[in-house]
Amino acid sequence: MTILLSNREARRIFMARQGLCQPPNRSLDKAGLLALIADLGFVQVDSIQTVERAHHLILFARNQTYRRQHLTELLETDGDLFEHWTHDASIIPSAFFRYWKHRFVRREPILRQRWAKWQGEGFDSTFEETIRRIAENGATMSRDVKVEDHKSGGWWNWHPNKTALEYFWHTGKLAIAGRQNFQKVYDLAERVLPAHHYHPEVGSEDFVDWACRSALQRLGYATTGEIAAFWDLLSPQEVKDWAAARRDELLEVSVEPIDGGKPRVSLAFAAFPDEITDLPEPPARLRVLSPFDPLIRDRNRTERLFGFFYRIEVFVPEPKREYGYYVFPLLEGDRFVGRIDMKADRKRGTLDVKRLWWEKGVRASSGRLEKLEAELSRLARFSGLESVRYLDGWQG
Numbered sequence: 170m171t172i173l174l175s176n177r178e179a180r181r182i183f184m185a186r187q188g189l190c191q192p193p194n195r196s197l198d199k200a201g202l203l204a205l206i207a208d209l210g211f212v213q214v215d216s217i218q219t220v221e222r223a224h225h226l227i228l229f230a231r232n233q234t235y236r237r238q239h240l241t242e243l244l245e246t247d248g249d250l251f252e253h254w255t256h257d258a259s260i261i262p263s264a265f266f267r268y269w270k271h272r273f274v275r276r277e278p279i280l281r282q283r284w285a286k287w288q289g290e291g292f293d294s295t296f297e298e299t300i301r302r303i304a305e306n307g308a309t310m311s312r313d314v315k316v317e318d319h320k321s322g323g324w325w326n327w328h329p330n331k332t333a334l335e336y337f338w339h340t341g342k343l344a345i346a347g348r349q350n351f352q353k354v355y356d357l358a359e360r361v362l363p364a365h366h367y368h369p370e371v372g373s374e375d376f377v378d379w380a381c382r383s384a385l386q387r388l389g390y391a392t393t394g395e396i397a398a399f400w401d402l403l404s405p406q407e408v409k410d411w412a413a414a415r416r417d418e419l420l421e422v423s424v425e426p427i428d429g430g431k432p433r434v435s436l437a438f439a440a441f442p443d444e445i446t447d448l449p450e451p452p453a454r455l456r457v458l459s460p461f462d463p464l465i466r467d468r469n470r471t472e473r474l475f476g477f478f479y480r481i482e483v484f485v486p487e488p489k490r491e492y493g494y495y496v497f498p499l500l501e502g503d504r505f506v507g508r509i510d511m512k513a514d515r516k517r518g519t520l521d522v523k524r525l526w527w528e529k530g531v532r533a534s535s536g537r538l539e540k541l542e543a544e545l546s547r548l549a550r551f552s553g554l555e556s557v558r559y560l561d562g563w564q565g
Contacts, residue, residue, distance in 0.1 A: 171421040172442060173432065174390065179424045180474050180503045181448040182389040187464045188231045189500070190449035193456070197232040199239040203249050203262070205231060210387050210399070211259040213461040214252065216351055217483065219495045219512045220520065221552045224260055226459035229551055230500075245347040248363040252345040252353075253338075256401045256466070263366040271376045272402055273341030280339055299333035300342060308346045308356035309334075377403060381411045389444075390422045390435040395467065412436060427476040455501040455540040457509070457548055465498060477505035477528070493524060501540065506531045511545075519558040520549040524565060533564070 174182075184190050188209055197205070205228070206212055215223035228235045243250045244260065251263050254272075261269070281293075303309055314330035334355050337343040344361035347354045359367050371379070384399035385391055391399070393408040412419060420439055423432035458464065460481045465471045472478050479498055482490045493510035500506070510524040522545065527533055545557045 171423055171434070172437075172445075174422050174424045174445070176425040176427050176429075176474065177503070178445055178448060179390070181451065182444060183470075183474060184451050184464065184503055185449050186387050186389045189456075189464060190451045191231070193231060193233050193452055193454070195232065195234070197234045197236075199242065201232075202228070202235065202239045203243055206250065206260065207262045207264070208387070209463055210383065211255050211261045211463075213255075213463070213466070214258045214260055215461050217495060220497075220548065221513070222351075223459045223461040225551075226457070227462050229548070230456050230458055230462065233547060233551070244345075248361065248366065251362060251366075254401070256398065257461075263362055266362055266366045267369040267371050268376055268379055268402070270341060270370065271373065273339075277340045280336060293333070293336070295330055296333045296336065299330050300337060303343065303355065304357060308354050308360075310349065310352055310354055312352070377407055377411055381408055385436065385438065390424060390437040390441065392433070392435050395435070395470065398467065424473075426473045433473065451503050453502050455499060455506070455537070455544050457544055458498045458500055460495065460497065462498070464500075475505050479505075479508070492526065499541070501537070506537070509541075513552055513554055514558070515554075517558070518555040520545060520552065520554045520556070522557060522559045522563045525563055526565065 181190070188205055209227075212224045212227050217223070220226070221229070224240070225235075225237060228240070240250075240260075244252070249263050250260050251266060252258065253261055253269055255261070285293075299314060302314065311331045311334055314334070334343065334353075338345065338353075338355060341358055343355045344358040345353050346356040346361045380400055380402045381396055384396045388395060388399060393412055394405050396412075397403050397405045397408045418439055419436050420441065422435045422437045422441065424435050425432050460479075465477070465479055468479060477498065482492060482496070483494060487494075492508060495512075496508045496510045498505055498508050505528060507525060507527040509522065509526075511520060511522045513519075514521050525541075531537075542557070549555070549557050
């Protein structure tokens, strides 16, 4: 049996799975924050802070009672979250660490080969010295183990000990114990992760099953390629084999794109039809999303479902940028209505709005502008700014 899913239904289901259909002003305590991140699966971390760092913006877009201190405690005190990689650097529930052990084993030979090419043969000469130093002396930062005569040229020219720290982090021997001014503090993983998260092991078959099921649960419906890409833990072929062995648990869903074109055949769990009968209504308010929000991480899916073409232009030379260095998508209800270029001026205490673009067919009504101004005021307060400043020509 194949179910035809309308575009509106597809958007609502995906938004609900991504935590964007709950009231954004409901009370959120620390336990609720941990549950939210577990429901999402991960929250991407990024160093750019034109307004606020990506992980804070992702969580704030879903709940505007979110407190940064709760995230810090979950990461650095309670050990209920850890930092590692999905498709990119992310904050992940520590309950998933047992599955990441398979990632460590799979990636170690790949990393060793890749980094030998990058850093040169013998790149690992200081590795044992670095891990021994941490074991004996405790948590450290890259600057604390830097070789004095090494001249750094950026991430592509890490000093040997920095390379060791990152290598051991990527392969699971080290973990991030905290951050100082966003710089990583490394320690032995067994000292960072609580024992009940660090020690459990799962077999290969259970690992593959979890990775597929948990990805499909969070996507609602997906192709095997989308399932594989969600965590970036499995190959597409592994997902295909998993799906083929579970035909009685899965069904096909034809998902209608926003342009009315050919539906895309995806997979869903057998209970999926029950969800379509009671789809949540997303909040009508206008919300600012991070460029790294999980709703838009898969740019192709974003374009198919929402008709919203988005590319971050940080690495595009300024004359070739269509919009700006770091432009934020604007979500209203279940549709993207525009994008905005803005930056925090910390000295002045203002959120400076440089430029606004509405999507084609979206009317800049007074009501919509009021929604935008209300959201920007909320965002300014969250970011520790006193007010919003609209620069000349901000409406184009």
